[in-house]
Amino acid sequence: MSEAAFWDKAAAKYAKDAISDMTAYELTRDRIRKILDPDHRVLGIGCGTGSTALELADRAASYVGTDLSPKMIAIAQSKQSNDTPSHLRFKVHDVAELPSGPHDVILALNLLHLVPNLEEVLAQIYDALPSGGMLIAKTGLLQDGAWYLRWMIPVMRAIGKAPFVRNLGKVELLGLLSSAGLVTDETLVQGSMMPRLFTVSRKP
Numbered sequence: 001m002s003e004a005a006f007w008d009k010a011a012a013k014y015a016k017d018a019i020s021d022m023t024a025y026e027l028t029r030d031r032i033r034k035i036l037d038p039d040h041r042v043l044g045i046g047c048g049t050g051s052t053a054l055e056l057a058d059r060a061a062s063y064v065g066t067d068l069s070p071k072m073i074a075i076a077q078s079k080q081s082n083d084t085p086s087h088l089r090f091k092v093h094d095v096a097e098l099p100s101g102p103h104d105v106i107l108a109l110n111l112l113h114l115v116p117n118l119e120e121v122l123a124q125i126y127d128a129l130p131s132g133g134m135l136i137a138k139t140g141l142l143q144d145g146a147w148y149l150r151w152m153i154p155v156m157r158a159i160g161k162a163p164f165v166r167n168l169g170k171v172e173l174l175g176l177l178s179s180a181g182l183v184t185d186e187t188l189v190q191g192s193m194m195p196r197l198f199t200v201s202r203k204p
């Protein structure tokens with residue numbers, strides 16, 4: 001099954017499920033709200049069903065949410081109302097090809113561990129940011145989590161029940177960000193079974 005087909009199939013359930021750790025979610029959402037500036041042109045990659053984009057868009061000058069899955073994007077678009085800032089748009093887009101920039105802030109929330117060609121994607125993100133532009137990410141750390149997930153996820157993937165998940169650890173991820181030319185100013189680890197690393201990185 002392709003990644004797009006996997007996420008299309010998951011979209012309706014993803015939209016209905018409650019956020020598993022609301023305290024962690026709110027902490028990083030509020031941190032991002034503080035970082036965003038009314039002049040920022042924001043690109044949210046892998047935006048899923050758009051909930052976070054809808055909560056953050058009022059803090060930006062423009063906001064484009066993109067996702068590989070047409071079903072995720074259709075759900076995101078269906079949540080837009082008269083109260084939604086008119087500068088928020090959702091588009092189907094694979095992260096392998098970013099919409100043309102510049103983007104002052106790129107948000108990659110719960111995404112980078114799902115990307116097989118992460119090195120290439122980070123290089124594109126670097127190119128799409130102006131000097132001083134930021135990549136704000138929350139990334140799953142399979143390597144630093146429960147040992148059994150490292151064999152369970154590939155087995156589940158083989159039967160179409162899990163997406164591709166890269167076996168990343170904190171040290172490797174920070175190294176990849178640095179090798180891409182990004183300077184990471186802020187990090188926060190949340191959770192333990194499959195920890196997530198929140199990072200705020202900037203292009204010097």
Ligand SMILES: C[S@@+](CC[C@H](N)C(=O)[O-])C[C@H]1O[C@@H](n2cnc3c(N)ncnc32)[C@H](O)[C@@H]1O
Binds near residue numbers: 003096
């Ligand atoms: C775990 S969900 C996270 C959604 C949202 N960012 C959030 O934090 O709730 C991962 C999302 O990334 C999308 N995705 C996976 N691979 C992608 C790719 N190569 N390009 C763009 N989006 C992708 C999936 O369709 C899915 O909506």
